Amino acid sequence: MPAPSQPVDNARLAHALARVGLGMNIALHGLFRLPQLTAFAVGMRDSFDKSPLPPSWVYAVSLAIPVAEAVVGLLLLVGVEVRRVLVAGTLLMMLLIGGACSAQNWNAASIQMTYLGFYVALLAAVQYDHLSVDAWRRTRGAE
Numbered sequence: 001m002p003a004p005s006q007p008v009d010n011a012r013l014a015h016a017l018a019r020v021g022l023g024m025n026i027a028l029h030g031l032f033r034l035p036q037l038t039a040f041a042v043g044m045r046d047s048f049d050k051s052p053l054p055p056s057w058v059y060a061v062s063l064a065i066p067v068a069e070a071v072v073g074l075l076l077l078v079g080v081e082v083r084r085v086l087v088a089g090t091l092l093m094m095l096l097i098g099g100a101c102s103a104q105n106w107n108a109a110s111i112q113m114t115y116l117g118f119y120v121a122l123l124a125a126v127q128y129d130h131l132s133v134d135a136w137r138r139t140r141g142a143e
Contacts, residue, residue, distance in 0.1 A: 016129075086126065
């Protein structure tokens with residue numbers, strides 16, 4: 001098998017660095033919120049006071065958000081089930097964007113759109129996933 005060309009090597013490296021960076025960011029969002037899960041959920045519920053969403057729903061979803069962030073982030077960080085995790089992260093961002101818009105928190109929605117952009121860019125370039133557990137598994141399976 002011929003050696004990959006420099007552009008492919010660069011794309012693989014860029015994908016890995018972006019995936020690890022996004023994974024670290026999202027994982028740390030969740031991991032640092034977990035010890036204060038109840039306080040986080042109460043704060044989120046209170047910040048949605050002008051939203052039409054029922055406070056009990058906001059509270060329940062807010063309990064799940066840090067767990068989802070930690071799981072998605074850690075899986076991205078090591079590169080396990082990359083395509084599926086990128087889809088899950090995209091759906092999580094869409095949920096957060098919907099919530100932010102319902103509370104008319106346009107600044108949060110704008111920031112979340114940036115995260116959404118990272119997720120979908122990585123998903124569009126998932127064929128360059130090379131430096132990950134998934135890639136290692138593919139290599140081992142080919143032997």
